[in-house]
Amino acid sequence: MRTGKGVEWAVHTLLNLAWLGDGEPVPTARLAAVHDLSASYLNKQLQQLVKAGLLESVPGARGGFRLARPLEAVSMLDVVLAVEGDDPLFRCAEIRRCGTIGERVPAGGFSRPCAVNTAMGRAELAWRKALAAQSLADVRAEAEAHAPAVGSYVRGGFGRD
Amino acid sequence: MRTGKGVEWAVHTLLNLAWLGDGEPVPTARLAAVHDLSASYLNKQLQQLVKAGLLESVPGARGGFRLARPLEAVSMLDVVLAVEGDDPLFRCAEIRRCGTIGERVPAGGFSRPCAVNTAMGRAELAWRKALAAQSLADVRAEAEAHAPAVGSYVRGGFGRD
DNA sequence: GCATATCTGGATAGTAAACATCCGGATATG
DNA sequence: CATATCCGGATGTTTACTATCCAGATATGC
Ligand code: SF4
Ligand code: SF4
Numbered sequence: 189m190r191t192g193k194g195v196e197w198a199v200h201t202l203l204n205l206a207w208l209g210d211g212e213p214v215p216t217a218r219l220a221a222v223h224d225l226s227a228s229y230l231n232k233q234l235q236q237l238v239k240a241g242l243l244e245s246v247p248g249a250r251g252g253f254r255l256a257r258p259l260e261a262v263s264m265l266d267v268v269l270a271v272e273g274d275d276p277l278f279r280c281a282e283i284r285r286c287g288t289i290g291e292r293v294p295a296g297g298f299s300r301p302c303a304v305n306t307a308m309g310r311a312e313l314a315w316r317k318a319l320a321a322q323s324l325a326d327v328r329a330e331a332e333a334h335a336p337a338v339g340s341y342v343r344g345g346f347g348r349d
Numbered sequence: 350m351r352t353g354k355g356v357e358w359a360v361h362t363l364l365n366l367a368w369l370g371d372g373e374p375v376p377t378a379r380l381a382a383v384h385d386l387s388a389s390y391l392n393k394q395l396q397q398l399v400k401a402g403l404l405e406s407v408p409g410a411r412g413g414f415r416l417a418r419p420l421e422a423v424s425m426l427d428v429v430l431a432v433e434g435d436d437p438l439f440r441c442a443e444i445r446r447c448g449t450i451g452e453r454v455p456a457g458g459f460s461r462p463c464a465v466n467t468a469m470g471r472a473e474l475a476w477r478k479a480l481a482a483q484s485l486a487d488v489r490a491e492a493e494a495h496a497p498a499v500g501s502y503v504r505g506g507f508g509r510d
Numbered sequence: 511g512c513a514t515a516t517c518t519g520g521a522t523a524g525t526a527a528a529c530a531t532c533c534g535g536a537t538a539t540g
Numbered sequence: 541c542a543t544a545t546c547c548g549g550a551t552g553t554t555t556a557c558t559a560t561c562c563a564g565a566t567a568t569g570c
Binding site for chain 1: 350351352353354356357358360361384385386425433436437438439440441442444445462463464465467468469471472473474475476477478479480483487488489491492495
């Protein structure tokens with residue numbers, strides 16, 4: 189039970205784009221080269237970010253991806269949900285057959301709330317709130333506090349810092 | 350990214366043992382039959398619970414499993430950690446090679462704290478705290494509030510309620 | 511217009527993790 | 541001793557994650 193590496197890829201790519209600063213779209217190949225990632229696979233993650241409204245994509249030559257909004261307006265939750273989907277962390281497997289499979293609840297309310305589900309749901313809500321409370325700008329600021337020279341390594345190509 | 354079904358199995362099995370009430374050990378086969386689970390696989394989960402100190406196992410004929418402590422003293426976090434292990438939800442894949450692989454930090458403190466890791470760690474901590482704040486007794490109480498007749502379905506064999 | 515560069519999205523393949531079964535050995539009952 | 545059960549390793553199955561590939565669409569620049 190762990191988050192996929194797509195989250196890490198997305199966070200770093202978004203930070204890279206922010207560090208670049210200018211509004212120029214950056215192609216997948218370049219973004220992937222920075223961290224030696226698979227361009228094709230990274231592209232799939234970026235498409236997810238586009239769908240979620242975190243990135244804008246520019247097709248055609250000189251195209252690529254650019255930030256759709258500033259880092260201040262992107263929370264860690266946005267990134268996680270964009271990449272991993274918004275399925276619940278805990279999903280009941282109906283081992284007690286008490287979920288009344290097939291029965292449609294009146295759109296929004298559950299007739300028989302499951303205590304296990306609600307308990308796990310409360311915990312997930314706390315997780316999501318904590319993620320939502322942290323923006324990518326916060327993460328960037330915290331990162332720069334420890335390694336001020338961390339910017340501009342996209343331009344340099346393959347810098348390790 | 351989702352919790353395994355072992356969590357659901359464990360929670361229900363622990364509740365079943367509590368509903369049984371008496372300190373008699375219950376064999377895996379019976380616990381599995383209640384929810385039509387695989388006895389062999391459930392046994393593996395139960396062994397995890399034993400290792401975590403949530404269950405006691407009694408070998409030999411008339412053996413089985415019994416609660417090691419009352420439900421009040423077992424939190425949802427205890428169950429999740431026992432079944433899923435205590436690996437972090439987010440694990441860095443070192444895509445920036447900034448983790449200085451192989452470098453041993455002085456036991457407890459990280460020389461170069463990673464902002465991404467700490468952000469995800471904060472969220473996981475919130476999740477764990479919310480899980481730790483809910484005991485199995487709480488879950489049982491909440492379940493009984495909605496379905497008071499839910500107890501004693503172990504004795505009945507295969508009751509659906 | 512045409513060659514090029516790039517995103518889009520589906521098909522496919524490889525890899526890892528989760529899920530499940532099986533069996534021999536140990537332990538306790540009666 | 542025969543039986544019932546836990547224990548844990550070996551093994552197989554299924555699912556999810558990771559990664560590659562390719563045809564189609566879109567934009568640039570000559
Ligand atoms: S009690 Fe809740 S978690 Fe368990 S099977 Fe029913 S709905 Fe699922
Ligand atoms: S910045 Fe943090 S998450 Fe990213 S590679 Fe380094 S240690 Fe891992």
